[in-house]
Amino acid sequence: MHRIIKRKLLRSARISSLYIIVAGIGFIIIFPMFFLFSFSFMSDYETYSEWPKPLVPSFRAEFMIDKDAEGYHLHIYNKADGAFAAFGPLFFTRAGEDLENLQKFIKRQANCAITPSGIGEQLDVVDKEGRVEFTLKKEFLANYILFFQVTRDAPAAVMRSLMVAGFTILISLSIGGMAGYAFARYYFKGKNLLKLSVLFVRMFPAVTIAIPMIIILARMGLADQPLGLSFVYSVGQISMNIWITASVFMAIPVSFEEAAMIFGTNRVGAFWHITLPLALPGLAACAMYSFIGSWNEVISAVVLTQFNPTFPVVVYKSLVGTQGQINLVTAGSVAQALPAIIFTLIIRKYILQMWGGVRV
Amino acid sequence: MASLNLQTILDKETRKKMIPYMLIAPVIIYYFLFWIFPVLNAIIESFKSIEGVWTLGNYIHIFKDPVFYRALLNTAFLVFFSVTIEFILAFGLALLINTKFKGSSFFLFLAMIPMALPAVAVGAMWSSGLATRGWMNSVLMTFKIVDDAGKIIFLAGGNIASMWLIILIDAWQVIPFVMIILLAGLQGIGAESREAGYIFGGTKFQVLRKITIPMLKPTITTAMILRIISAIQIWLIIVMLFGFNRIPVLLEQVVLNVDELGSDFFERIGMALSVIVALIVSAAAILYLKVSGSFEKEAEK
DSSP: OHHHHHHHHHHHHHHHHHHHHHHHHHHHHHHHHHHHHHHTTOOHHHHHHSSSOOSSOOSEEEEEEEEOSSOEEEEEEETTTTEEEEOSSSOBOSOHHHHHHHHHHHHHHHOBOOOHHHHHHHHHHHHHHSEEEEEEEBOTTHHHHHHHHHSTTHHHHHHHHHHHHHHHHHHHHHHHHHHHHHHHHOOOTTHHHHHHHHHHHHHSOHHHHHHHHHHHHHHTTOTTSHHHHHHHHHHHHHHHHHHHHHHHHHHSOHHHHHHHHHTTOOHHHHIIIIIHHHHHHHHHHHHHHHHHHHHHOOHHHHHHOSSSOOHHHHHHHHHHHTTTOHHHHHHHHHHHHHHHHHHHHHHHHHHHIIIIISOO | OHHHHHHHHHHHHHHHHHHHHHHHHHHHHHHIIIIIHHHHHHHHHHTBOTTSOBOSHHHHHHHHOHHHHHHHHHHHHHHHHHHHHHHHHHHHHHHHHHTOOTTHHHHHHHHHHHHHSOHHHHHHHHHHHHSTTSHHHHHHHHTTSSOGGGOOOGGGOOHHHHHHHHHHHHHHHHHHHHHHHHHHHHHHHOHHHHHHHHHTTOOHHHHIIIIIHHHHHHHHHHHHHHHHHHHHTOOHHHHHHHOTTTSOOHHHHHHIIIIIIOSHHHHHHHHHHHHHHHHHHHHHHHHHHHHHTHHHHHHHO
8 A cells, every 4th residue: 555655656756857847948948939039029119228128028108298498308118117218309399390200200119100190189288287198009010010121022032932942842852762762771882881972962061062053053044043042952951861761761660561562562562552651750850851941041042042032031131231120130030930830830740640640 | 484584583683783773863963963063163163273273272371370270179169069968968858758748749849949940030039138138137137136237248258158158059959850850760669679678677777778779879870960060060150149250160261251251262262161171070970970880880781
């Protein structure tokens, strides 16, 4: 009796310590990403004038206007200081030009929309009571909208990036998978050397290959085109896919194929009906790596594209241009990360089959 | 009759022998077109001066540059520690997830996100965090762990401190990548062989050492080789955090020469540097394969 209780206690202690470890790792993973996400919704004012910076973006901003002999003064509520702080011009008047400038300033700095006449209404209250406080709703996606406005080419670039990724998966998985199968299943002369030399391909920095590739692609009529770029990306991806698919196929016993062949199918049939379904999760993982590798690649694309940049190039270049505008930078980064994360989510199902779904 | 049979068998044998070569042929053709061509071109150019005269000048220029030796040391440091740490943590994580607890599928998805993040996003994330007025210090101040005067200046550390920072950041992103490869391998082994180990009285540690790790060897080799190759080529995060030339590593120097400085002269320097990098990576990979005994294993077969 005593022993059973002891064992149960031990078991629950083991399970809870497992979950504590898992929760800790999950926290480490989420923690920095949370701030990337959080910053992408913050206004310039929140990012640069509040210290310590807010950890979560606010949905609204509070303003205060008062007046003295010079004219009106605008203030904004600074959450970190817990008080109103001077905001915008030293003073302003009711002149139409002043109000328009103010509208632009509030929009740019606080991501809030208010019309000049709206400001005028608030000024009426100031005239009566000496001061007014009002709250405006923040335009939550303002950074994203601004980012796509600044980079006008973005939608077309997204399409091109998807095309590049698609071609890269197609090329690298078919060519790489075939070779991976050969390395896993056959013994032949020069196997070791070949498998190793395939890796050498990744050892030469890709940036440097990109430069002579400009000329080669131009001769093929593929310069500055998605297909041309995917030819370059496939170089690295093929070698990785060979190694991954080789270990995927190696994990599937040959005896399965041999059994199928005894029952009357040939090697191709055995591969098609037995090995391929079993290998599918691993191949899906391969496709995912290829997608991510291609979607996120910047530096070769910078060298190899001119008028038809990929999305990462657009993001990279706009980021380099807006040094310091960290809220815009993060918005662009999140926009670029989203497709890769969604793709991961979709492909996850297949990767999950790796354990549980398929018993090898 | 008998000879005819022999003939068909022979034909079948030779055909069988041809199959692997046929399967590999596309790769070789592909690499001939899209790799050997440009690489040969780059190697040749690296031995030529701007005027097109054969010279060792580009290499001499590199070997005379003190930054090159710093980059070499930094890269070696980075590769050794990041690959070791990442492998140990990823292996632990893979063993953990392989126990298949409730919510493990969600955890796997979570673990895969950092891998999917673009380098630019990772750079933005950490540079906004590690800046003196970044979110790291904001969190510390919001929870009253430090006050304004006690802000931690993350990015002004010395060379070694900065290298550790880079190793941590790289580990954060790359561990899931290694973990998934290892996990796939663990799945392939299946529970039966491990259970057999337990039945014969093995402890957890013994089963891990005597059964799991040896059976996982091909997967481990794959993961390690891929990591060694890409760890040597870390550069974007370093440039986004520290800018060019502050914490020099080999590939950052290549990009600096090829893309940033970009003139004909520096392009050639970059090409020469690439040749050196390729040689070093190859040497490191072969050294690993030798030490881990992967060559002998294949030869036994």
